[in-house]
Amino acid sequence: MSLRRRRTRPWREEVPGRAPVWVLDIFRQTGAILEGHFLLTSGRHSGTYLEKFRVLQYPEQTQRLCRLIAERFRDSGVQVVAGPTTGGIILSFEVARQLGVRGVFAESVEGGRRFLRGFRIEPGERTLVVDDILTTGGSIRDVLDAVRQAGGEPVGVAVLADRTAGAAEFGVPFFACTALKIESYEPSDCPLCREGVPLTKT
Numbered sequence: 001m002s003l004r005r006r007r008t009r010p011w012r013e014e015v016p017g018r019a020p021v022w023v024l025d026i027f028r029q030t031g032a033i034l035e036g037h038f039l040l041t042s043g044r045h046s047g048t049y050l051e052k053f054r055v056l057q058y059p060e061q062t063q064r065l066c067r068l069i070a071e072r073f074r075d076s077g078v079q080v081v082a083g084p085t086t087g088g089i090i091l092s093f094e095v096a097r098q099l100g101v102r103g104v105f106a107e108s109v110e111g112g113r114r115f116l117r118g119f120r121i122e123p124g125e126r127t128l129v130v131d132d133i134l135t136t137g138g139s140i141r142d143v144l145d146a147v148r149q150a151g152g153e154p155v156g157v158a159v160l161a162d163r164t165a166g167a168a169e170f171g172v173p174f175f176a177c178t179a180l181k182i183e184s185y186e187p188s189d190c191p192l193c194r195e196g197v198p199l200t201k202t
Helices: 021-029 059-072 087-099 138-149
Strands: 011-013 033-039 045-050 080-084 102-109 112-114 126-134 153-162 174-182
Touching (some): 021 174, 045 174, 059 153, 059 174, 080 087, 087 102, 087 126, 102 138, 112 138
Parallel strands (some): 080 102
Antiparallel strands (some): 102 112
């Protein structure tokens, strides 16, 4: 992958001290913070991409991050943890393991996401929704919709990294292991496109 070097860092950690220093260190040390010109899953473009799988390939580091999420919601009466494919599969399993509950995942279908493969959310079941990187929140909202359609009760949302620095709202308690302010653009308004920087699909 061809990465574009910049003189200034195109992102910043939001609210210094909000998260343990080692959280962002994990992203740096695993090479998960990439610079270039990226097409995000949301359809927006960005000069910075967080490649979560460079973090998730390390069980020990994944366990440490998931411990932050589990401790935040340990007293919330969570009965099941749900995440979207693909990164959310790993996170829902590990957070659920640490909380001693079930972990399930919702897959993409026409019009949103559904729990397949025999997964069920029982009526009234208190559900924590987890995901890797928050950019627009579309995947998280799809999982929340799937939980509600099944009659479950969402009790919180948690992510490894929040690219919006707290701008997203889900109507339930929210937690991010770290928050970064990273610019993203509509394709029609992308300065990297205007500069002719090659686009990498993520």
